[in-house]
Amino acid sequence: QVQLQESGPGLVKPSETLSLTCTVSGGSMSSYYWSWIRQPPGKGLEWIGYIDYSGSTSYNPSLKSRVTISADTSKNHFSLKLSSVTAADTAVYYCARLGAVVLSNWCDPWGQGTLVTVSS
């Protein structure tokens, strides 16, 4: 079955760019959307955005000006960049597969998540 694994630095300085990668194993990246979701410590879930197999993207308007999601389908991975980070961006970042068929847009499966702390 498909498995996802996040990787990247656990500590980022304020005003710098957060960069994470999600590696997809056990299946192809075609026919789905590939999404990033975050969860500040002790809080709820916030959808960040997705990329599809063709490279089309969609972002949460609240983060759109700072977010870039890209993919390398030959390597079966996709990436998140979040610029100009502040302490408010401290969170566990999850990658997840998102259904691409209209009105099948639930997240399954999820990666285990990676904690990113923004601090000097």
Add this chain to the structure above:
Amino acid sequence: EIVMTQSPVTLSVSPGERATLSCRASQSVRSHLAWYQQKPGQAPRLLMYGAATRATGIPARFSGSGSGTEFTLTISSLQSEDFAVYYCQQYNNWPPLTFGGGTKVEI
């Protein structure tokens, strides 16, 4: 943006009892609602989609109902492994996908 509101924030239940969790949408999402379970230190796991369809491997004690703006997740007889935080998510009108704030089911 559709706002999802879950209640109660915390639900205290004894093992073997029934738990009823609510999720309300700020506007109709028809039946395009998913539920997730999250245990401490773990990623969320898909429980339900289409408001009432159990995901693969989810026990029959979990059931979902509702449409429009009012939804319910019921756990018929709580097992020890069911104590967790539960989130709803709408996918009727997006971006953005939006989640509720969660309900913690505790002993």
